[in-house]
Amino acid sequence: MKTARTVVALCVAIGMIAGCSVSSEEVATPSPQPGSTPSTTAKRVDPNTPAATQLRWFIDASGRFPLSDNDVREHFGPDIIRELGGSTDAVNARLSPFARLTLERLAPSPAPTAQVGIVATPDGKRLQADATVGSDGRMTGLVFVPMPAEPTSWNGVDERLRALAPEVSFTVDRIDDNRCIPVHSLNGDTQRPLGSAFKLYVLGALGDAVASKKISWDDTVTVRTDWKSLPSGVLQDRPAGTTVTYRRLADLMISISDNTATDHLIHSLGRDAVTAMLSRFGNSDPARTTPFLTTRELFVLKMSRYPQLAQRYLAADAAQRSAMLPELDGASLSGLPPWTTPRDVTDIEWFGSPADICRALTGLATMSTTPSGGPIAHALTINDGGILLDPERYTTLAFKGGSEPGVLTLNYLIRAHDGVEYVVSAMLSDPTKAFAEATVVPQALSVIRGALTLAGR
Template sequence: MSSMAAAQQPASTLDQRVTDIVSVLLAREAPERVFAPPFLIAVPPAQLADLVGRLEAANGALRSAEGLVPVTPTSGRFTLRFEKATAVASFSIEPRAPGRVTGLRIGSAVPLADDARTIAADFAALPGRSGFALVRLGQASPIAAAHADSQFAIGSVFKLWVLDALAEDVAAGRHRWDEVVRLGPRSLPSGVTQDWPADAPVTVETLATLMISMSDNTATDVLIGLVGRERVAARVRATGHSDPARMLPLLTTAESFALKLSPSSTREAYARADEAGQARILAGLDTEKILADADLTALDGAPTAIETIEWFASPADVARVVDGLRQSRDPRVLAILGVAPTMARDLRERFAYVGYKGGSEVGVISLAWLMRRKSGGWMAVTASWNDPAAAVDPQRFAGLAERLLRLAASD
């Protein structure tokens, strides 16, 4: 059977399941008749009803489903239409009768007639500060932007500059992707290498891939040590960062954690110091001991010094560094950026290439995408949200970012 026939064969079954899913969402059908038991264990009927309630509260009543697109013989996607918005939903079914639904993911709701103005208004409604830029690379003016030149804490998005510096070193012959280095002192998660054996040998390419795709902090710090803090700082300046003093001296992830876990007097002294003074404070930190002895739950509550101990850049600064990365002649750079594109499948299919890096901590979230259209043009979407008073809502922010991505896909 051809792959086309395989996709066409289950269309009637998939179409019926779309009808069934909507009947459940509208409370016209019992979930147990439509969804497989493992799904209902993971997402109980009450939780499903709560999700629908929140979607309808924000977007008006659910009206219909349309536009089934079979993806495999047992999966597909369709569009849910609400009074004021639409949302793409992906689902999967059992391979054998009765073909109950085994998975359902409802994407972010997109207001009808969504545009840059409505997206900007919803960004402005976020508590704290936020900004974004949707840029057609190579052109002076952004397609859409708000506070694109304001500095924000960006979390692990700073790792784009580490990749940039590493790529330049590889191009200059100072390092190789297949060069083997040993893991150094551990940072804290995210990532996996903090749990690997001490001094484990790892290639530079593996470290870079883990740094970008999994935001591995220990891998990042090893690469900063390999390339050199000043080399990364030089690339921050060379890529046109609009306020490098906010980014420098460049913190390792372990230093950032150690400062935040230090007494408030140390944090306040760091905030008051100039770049040279901050470098002296970092040199005096016993980072390994602080991380080993600290109560890590202290970082799980309220935002901690996100306006002073962080990595800072504007949405426009981030767009510039991803633009520089896409111009690299080394195909490994884009391959590393593209390992985890973090984009809804129906959107990914509208681009020839997608690369991604995100970052977050309590009170901070920042997202950055690099995309190449199938027609050949390159685009970037970058966005940041900071709230020093409370944790930010990642799902709410991801929904706004997805609307920017859909605007980019339709432009």
């Protein structure tokens, strides 16, 4: 689906199916003390991570092109050198359009091997720069994407969103006493496929289990082969029998959208407990997401014997679908054909509207302020989803996105500098065509930034 070399920033931010190569240690940031609130755990930028160091080096070096042989060997890995042409002259030719860049700012990153920043060209254009590095510290990817202009009116917001997908739901809500007050809505009550944003409900079930003292954050779960899923994530590579804390599973599930971590939580907490969070958090149609699938079960439905198995599932009623789950759980995930086009995105998925997601995020924010809720806030703030907001104006309190072919969702809880909090949820779906995420994601993020500006006026 996606390669870690070129789109690792999108891969880490969104996740569902991806070739993420983020090691488990890379997001092993310390969790806050119990009772910490999202405002005290907001992510700060470390300019000295391996990826940030390389990105800053390149921007500085862009002012003295051409690069020397030594520059290329020291800072670029062999794979990217080969893709850029294989020689120093070829590398310089490919990178010459990016001469004399200036760095505006770096964004928080969930992993030291990936860094996003905003750079400016000599003629005033703004670019999003994504750098990734390998284990030796040399760059494995360097991508520059033009930053689209932000819409300056609500009509502009709606027009831009409708241009991105045939099916769109979007809201900006102001949070007032844990209530979602709509500021602007485009089909905001219409449910769409959530992709990995469904993991917010799993996090809620985990927080509820800790609050009720059924488990503690530092209790452990044993990795099981039959609970392993496909990437995104890293836990699928851990040997069976390894133990992982609930705290760590939460961080992995939210920050890098680790599917195997998610499935271990669903099985450990119980499917009924996770399903119950749909109603607890005010999902407007819980039956549509019942039975509550694991990521492994969804992969089997959409990749194993497709479409025959999916058609059987769709023809079944709720009880019959539940009876099929052991069959899905027993199916192999090895040797499956690629999945690159939309498959039953309006029927086999997890579902919610932007209004539903607002209620879920505010529910989690409330949980995070309780004595046992600090790790919830921590998990939600590790990754800001590449939103690239001005840190002088905004703090990202929570992010969770989701994607599969034909599905893209971006969901944020943001605090403005004046203390007002907003939830912004953008849900795009296309039953016939996969999204070109390298293009669509920057466009959607620019719409979200513009909507926040409009909401604050």
